[in-house]
Amino acid sequence: MILITGAKGFVGQSLVPLLIERGYKVRCLMQPEYENGYQNNLTNKESVFASIHDPSGLRKALIGVDTIIHLASAQCNGGWDELMEVDYKGTRELLSAANEMGIGRFIYPSHLGSGRTSAYPILKTKGVIEEFVRKSGIPYTIIRSAAIFGAGDQFTNTLALLMKSIPWVFLRPGSGKSIRQPIWIGDYTDCVSRLISDNRFANETIDIGGPEFITVDRMLTSIMSIAGIRRLFVSVPVVQMRWIVFVLRRLLGSSSITSNWIDYISRDCNCEINSVQRYFGIRPSQFEQAISYLGNNQK
Secondary structure (H helix, E strand, C coil), rough: CCECCCCCCCHHHHHHHHHCCCCCCCEECCHHHCCCCCCCCCCCCEEEEEECCCHHHHHHHHCCEEEEEEECCCCCCCCHHHHHHHHHHHHHHHHHHHCCCCCCEEEEECCCCCCCCCCCCHHHHHHHHHHHHHCCCCCCCEEEEEEEECCCCCCCCHHHHHHHHCCEEEEECCCCEEEEECEEEHHHHHHHHHHHCCHCCCCEEECCCCCCCCEHHHHHHHHHHCCCCEEEEEEEEEHHHHHHHHHHHHCCCCCHHHHHHHHHHHHCCCCCHHHHHHHHHHCCCCCCCHHHHHHHHCC
């Protein structure tokens, strides 16, 4: 039995059906507020409604579970306080419960570049949590990835929304020359599903990314082309960009516009270019070939 936290998120909605299709029995840890009116339409999937901060509820959810895939995070919609509450405290409480229940494997998705000394809040948080996982005493796999994109993401879709929100120009943090290696959601979830039963990855941290190194400017140009947008790039220092995003979020009332996306495009983020194929035998999709979903809402 596999317990998945954050199953309603972007990755979870793709991963859960794939695991079930491949014969795994899945249990999803859901927030209590989702219980009323919830319907499960997938065979081999069950749901447990409990807060990640409820020790008793966590232990009940872990009965019969061998593997945890911990997707729950506030990185998309939250600031520092939410990261501390959900990612930091929530993961520590889940690890404590998992240790007591004798869980056999803990799979933790992280980001390339994560580290305790990082200047970027999400990467610093992830780096601290990675250390918790390694020192928990539970067999683990940490899978660090480049930015994950796909229909319904809050990466490419947020960028397209920001482009549409400001006429004529796109305020880009940094120079646009940073190197990215985005990975498509279908390839990412395929990797996660394959490492579950692969002993090669026990107590290992692995880095994966897409099949190409592309600059931020090229990535943004591809997004504009598919989404039917034309904007002039204007470089803005990262500190000032955070204030601009704060104002835009207030004006537009969109929970998807947070400063975390700035961290994804203002710095280099890459690993071994053939990592996915070497680890899993998968030939991943290229960025421009997999973002056709952005054309569904052209301006």
